Amino acid sequence: MPDPRIDVVVLTMNDRPSEEAAAQETLLAQAGVDVRVCVVGNGCEPQIVPPGALTVSLSKNLGIPGGRNAGAGALGREPDPAEWLFFLDNDASFPRTDVLARLIAEAQKRPRAAYVQPRLTGPDDVTTPRRWVPRLRASRPERPGTITTMTEGVVLVRREAFDAVGGWPAEFFLYHEGLQLAWQCWSAGWNGWYAAGIRMHHPLTSPARHALFHRLAARNRIWVAYRNLPAALIPLYLTAWTTITLTRAVRSGGVSETLRGIREGWTSRHRQDRHPMSWHTVWRLTRVGRPPII
Structure with a gap:
């Protein structure tokens, strides 16, 4: 059986070269999946691009949701778009080589899950700020379950659901676009899943x-x-x-x-x-x- 295909959108403003290089290195190391990447330059020409990746150079900064939509749209216009989209912050990284494969496996077990959220931690693989836990009772980030929002920068989304609800709300520019997308998915009859046993790493920065x-x-x-x-x-x-x-x-x-x-x-x-x-x-x-x- 061929590996599941996944389209990955990475948004950049060329402002984190070392973090972005590390993020792409761990992305390209993902095993058990067929990955296609689009790097979107939000008001710039992307400087760090994996071999064979698509690029989109936006003439101005459209904000995070607008930039991600541009990447998803470019991948969707390619022949045979993948069933899965993954949105990756350019300073996030995969601590293991099977993260994407495990996320897709979680989604395949839950056909009504429009999105699957890994647990986001700091580089120590333990610290999870409350704002990164996509549900109430955030004191237990290790507990999986159904969720009604998402952490936008590291999330697997089913392409069918993403296209059906119109993607990210570009007008928002920044903040709460994940809640908007999640509620639209729920309104369309889907739900979301928090796969707390699958980790991603991100610097412990404050919004x-x-x-x-x-x-x-x-x-x-x-x-x-x-x-x-x-x-x-x-x-x-x-x-x-x-x-x-x-x-x-x-x-x-x-x-x-x-x-x-x-x-x-x-x-x-x-x-x-x-x-x-x-x-x-x-x-x-x-x-x-x-x-x-x-």
Whole structure:
């Protein structure tokens, strides 16, 4: 039986040459899979490209979801696109040579899983910040199970589901695009799986290091709610989220930018493409422990 084929998208701005070279080295070492790679230069010409890989050079920075869509689109236009897509941060790495093969095996056992998420750890293979655990009860990152969101930078996605829901939300530019994609997959009848026994490595960086973090995270959270939730749940979800977010911002900084993002998200919400999930989907999310009000 031939090895399963997988298309891998790597997004770059040529800003992490050593990390990117290491990431690609571990990618090319993956065994038991037939890998095709597309390196997308987000506003640049990619400088580190594996032999035989496709390249896409975007004339400007489209943001992370827009850049990933460009890579997935380029691979999809190739003859016989793979059934599986893998999105790889250019500073993430595979600690073993069987990671992709094991992720596909997990997905094949779960035909309704639109995406399969490995456990993301620091380079020590142990430390998993709470924000990298794609479910509630994040204190036990080693526990696998059904999930309703994802960690976007290292995730396996079924091409059929990705294309059916329109891919990543390019308008978001950065932050919460994984929640949007996951909720759209759930609305379409799919689900997600956290394969906690399969690890990926990533530097232990904070998203707050980006100047746009507080504003875009706040704006996009409102967009996600308005795009996806039934009208009755939007005020419940946003009240809970705003309380938590502003409390954190008061403690650690970013209040003014968070308020700016809330204002921007609220005033622009009607320009979003609204496709509210059914109450049946709300029940499905609630049943697996993540009701869409928190």
